[in-house]
Amino acid sequence: MPSFKTLDDLDDGQRVLVRLDLNSPVEDGVVQDNRRFDRHAETVRELADRDFAVALMAHQGRPGGDDFVSLEQHAEILSDHVDHPVEFVADTFGEAALSAIDDLDGGDVLLLENTRMCDEELPEEEPSVKADTEFVTTLAPEFDAYVNDAYSAAHRSHASLVGFPLALPAYAGRVMETEYEANSAIAEREFDGPVTMVVGGTKATDVIDVMTALGDKVDDFLLGGIAGELFLRADGVPVGRDLEGMDLFDDQWAANRETIESLLDERRDQITLALDLAYEDEDDERAEIEVGDIEEKDRAFLDVGSNTVSEYAAYIEDSDAVFVKGALGLFEDERFADGTVGVLEAISETDCFSVVGGGDTSRAIELYGMSEDDFGHVSIAGGAYIRALTGERLVGVEVLQDQR
Template sequence: MGGLTIPTMDDIDIRSKKVLLRIDINSPVDENGKIIDDSRIKAHVETIKELIDKDNSVVLMSHQGRPGDKDFISLEEHSKLISKHLNREVIFVDDVIGPYAREIIKNLKNGEILLLDNVRLISEELIEAPPQQHVKTFLVRKLTPFFNIYINDAFATAHRSQPSIVGFPLVLPSAAGRVMEREVSALARIFNAEDTPKIFVLGGGKVHDTIRIIENLMRTRIADRILTGGLVAELFSVAKGMNLNTKNMEILERMGILSLVPRARKLLLSGAPIEIPVDYKVEINGNVIEEPASKITGVIKDIGPATVEIYSSLIKDAKVVVLRGPMGVIEDERFRDGSKSVLKASLEGWGYVIIGGGHMISALDKDMKIDNNKVHISTGGGALLLFLSGERLPALEALSMSMTNRVMNNAS
């Protein structure tokens, strides 16, 4: 992936060791601080089980929220949910690097699992710096002596250059966990020259981010077609000189999207294979109406049926489909059809499908069958964005450095 070789759990001896496992169980919480979605917690069960089955003792490390935010809470509830999904006890300690935590780690027996408290209680964890600098942090220096191995299974934080992500690989034999490994191998297909045509379905409201992605897709010449929806489609429609009416233009102006028109126009002029909707579902005085893109009178809320048909036929012939961001305002049931239809076409096609971002995942219907051999649902928000934007991910760089160091040490 991007020229990096990442060690996996198959590349190191992980039997009867003391393992530090960095996971990402950062979960949405309600106003009372209770977890309302434990999907990220469930994702790591496979890696933890494999390590326990190989007679290791496992210390889990994760963050939750940021200091000052309402979701910056203890990981005590997380430990109970991990216990439930593993069907075995997970010890929780309300400490990270203090004497209490270190004593429990020291006495942990093979087969036992310990979850440390929120790693962001340690202020160093909020600092972005190179791995060589993070090796010197208290977090890394205090904990390293107690472990034989470090495993990073936290792809969703792979874009962070923080001590728990990049510090330990330079001082401990390290590898990617199963979640990280799956993410890396799925995303590697985006760069595989043999997997073509590749279609990117890009929508939603994060237009600044999506422009960066499209600019990288053009630099690398990866995308055969880019199908747009949501505010992304509106931006490129304006860049093509289409009249979206005063109300839609006011919305784009208010959101700071019209400032991106010159960049969008430059992409179009450079030959970017960008498709824009030919019709939309719009709202007029609370009523839903279908209108051609050339004669928009209402507020745009979703792509229309003709666009769905065109997009679906293109998707079904693709070898790789990457979906990021919805086609419409999916929070409103009346405007979910566009997103659901392109998802359905992707799942029914014969290509490999990568679904990134919570909004597209939420558009999945219960009756949509997910074939795990050909569908990858990414856990990474910011990490996936940076990857698609062509930037290196510090977590992967650190794991690669760990592998290089190990090879050089063995050679000498």
């Protein structure tokens, strides 16, 4: 049973204010469609079908950024996913917004303007402070209930996420419900067999925090990506050369060397490092080299090698649960997708509980023609996923739980 109220606890036909996370890539001013629209469409479609009058809130970018744009395009994209009209008003809680909200009938859906265009939205403050903002005190009286479906933003103490649950009866949407259940499983569930975690990506601190927090929950950590090379460096392998114009290794090594060396020493029996690595040869083709044959730091490595994929797949096949955080290589380049895709394919073919998340890792599933149905859960959360794994505070979840 969820630790907060869900849509199952909400009586039909009410006026509801719903927070989504539709934050998306923007290319040349054009908002890009992505899985967040499809996921949130489930909640919006259900509310419309149950005769709720629905007003939606969401954010896009940050002030000053190239991706800080209006949500007008988001309304069109979401409408296609919901297969239901989603109207838009270029206002968040002013007269135009209040008038559009007042005109809502059962089954209507309205998207309000970018919440981050409100001065009171962004500063990280306690929920009680956010609940007292003009943003919240103006909008809340227009509704019977508040629904938070933005799990991927649940680590942010912003007005639209933590203020309204103190002013209205608060419920979790379907994305919030499923993300919380899956991402909390590693801390809350008991598994009969081995628990394996595939950890990669570009941030050493994420990997360190996950391994430190979950050392007693995970049997095997399989490493790759930038973080994996830093652990290999700690093991005496001369790797970790940056591509031109990039600085992913040396600064992280200087900041985290002692911690990485300590983790490797203390958890050696839990940590599996790459056996081989892939790089771009003189003909711009993929080439591989055994880790033991690397004599100097003279090239950039962009993926784990085929022997590593085979070894990691063997661990996965014997696991009762597998969690993925971060990619094992530069999977956006097809030449260096073997590690990430190979591990994901092994998970999809194994009868285990699985959660895939962390940054853009889950995007590889769609990019390489795999089906999300072959995984237990594919998370659309980044920062919130990491915090769930490491047991850090998710204030957007806490305010929902406080109303249970």
